[in-house]
Amino acid sequence: MPNSDIKFMDRLARALPQIVVAPSFAAILFFVYGFIAWTGYMSLTKSKMLPNYTLIGFRPYERLFQMDRWTVALENLFVFGFLFIAIAIVIGCLLAILLDQRIRAEGFIRTIYLYPMAISFIITGTAWKWIMNPSLGLEAVVRGWGWESFRFGWTNDETLAVYALVMAAVWQSAGFVMALFLSALRSVDQDIVKAASLDGASPWRIYTRIILPSMRPVFMSAVVILAHLAIKSFDLVVALTGGGPGYASTLPANFMYEMTFRRNEIGVGAASAMVMLATVAAIMVPYLYSELRSKKHV
């Protein structure tokens, strides 16, 4: 009897992790992947105000790509995504290198730069909306100082509004990128750096040839994190520009919300969501593939 008890306990102990994880696994399977599948199905139906299960093929996608608003949103995503990722990485990297020079009060400064990350995009958006408002923001202040021709009304200019989004998003995320890079810089093998400087390599050469290349995985994680931040950006647009002027600064997530919940176009909304998913997958899949493969080799 005690023997079988021990056996049971043993088996339970081995199964326990699976049992504990199972509910959340099932929930994710249903609520994430189940609804992705459902959205995919919806994107092939003629759903308008209510879900309708009659399949009509790729017609919602055809309509989607005929819509000027969608074209603008998609273009904005590429402009916004590219600039946001590139600038945030460059600034974050520079800040990390500067902070890595064993300066005084590093902890304090690091906290200052990291803090914007603790603020939600709604707050960032609202604050920058005020800063960029020509009659009460930076423009009014600088003009008050006497520089009468100064212009900073980015959110009010249809060609510049998307860059206003980039600016606010970079301000928010650069500190986070800095923290990522800083921890990576600290883990670089100091012996190699010392050896290089003994060999007479200049600091510039040490950084470009030794330190930065050794941080490649961190670059990759930064790109992936920032890329998905860019693709799911929604609140920043709502708070900062409202998608305007006109719909010049709208992003795909805003388009999806507008179609599905305001315009009774569930089919087209679902189609746009699937295109967004495909965009994320196009970035994530090669990354995961290369990461998993390189691990196998090691």
Place this chain on the structure above:
Amino acid sequence: MKLMSKALVSAIAITAAVAAPLKADPKAEVLHYWTSGGEAKAVKALQQAFAARGGEWIDAPVAGGGGDAQAAVLRARVLAGDPPAAVQIKGPNIQDWAEAGALADLSAVASAQNWDDVLPETIQNIVKYEGNYVAVPVNVHRVDWIWANPEVLAKVGATVPTTWDEFNATADKLLAAGIIPLAHGGQPWQDATVFETVVLGVGGIEFYRKALVDLDMDALGSDTMVAVFDQMRKMRGYVDPDFPGRDWNLATAMVMRGEAAMQIMGDWAKGEFAAAGLEPGEDYICAPTPSDNGYLLNSDSFAMFNVKGDDQIEGQNLLAELILGTEFQETFNLLKGSIPARTDVSRGAFDDCAIKSMDDMVSAAEGGTLLGSMAHEIAQAGAVRGAFIDIATSHFNSDMSSQEAVEKLVAAIKLAQ
């Protein structure tokens, strides 16, 4: 499971019966998004009137989102087979829900209360589906108003314009005098509000009906529409450079402070003037935008959904009767700043702008010039309204030519249908 819920229901029924013997109390769950200020007070008034008649009001307010959040809740409730008794929806959305077979027939109440005699036909068409009432109108907001500051206009020796040519002439004079002619907020719905008043004025009543109500492709692609966009381009020159994203009430404040001369906005703007203690006719002027006696209306209504149980159906009918009753129409609209949907409410308590609006609505209804607003979801809703707003706002906020705007408009409306 089913047995248990049945037992639960009967238990509740017994408790209710103890409280009020004999027949079931009228009961209604009301889903609405009037959660702030005057609107919240107005709903409270309805709640009290309902309770006074022995009804049990189950309040289901959905805050925020101007109806979007509520629409999501409503969809979920209907799909789950448990719709609320009354829901605040308007315009073609009522027709969509009726087509989906979700709305109850209110013919009995309607004929008992003679709704056909007291409601203008345009409003009847909004709340009827296939000849039967399925919703109850609560109020009417007029959209095509100019709110003007008479002092500012007097500076250039002008009065409120009555034609669009006069509007342009006055605006040019104001510009020359360094005054902002038009206070405007660059949000898509506000751009569309100005757009539809221009369609009504420059195109005329018939053109508005063909283009914005019937979606006649010839009208949408016509030279008249080009002229409408030409006027919109001129209007763009009359707003100040800081207009994008501005909320409508901030634009109203510009008129109040005398920074700008006029604003084109629905009569909810009146509430801002009233809150500042200003008097219509003296401190500010309300006048219809130039048109051929046109009247663009925006009307809120409660649609009645198919509910189960006598108490709920009874509650629904009582609610419908109360909402369109003269007493509630008066109290509610005084609180909300709109005018009653029925034409026979006494005018004594209303202000001059409201009385003018009521008179104009009656004469417009007689003359066949009473039209539903496109920007405010009466003439169009959902995708088509969205397409109109997209083109109006992208033309207004860019240097797109009128011809290009018309071509884009035709394509967008075709796509949205």
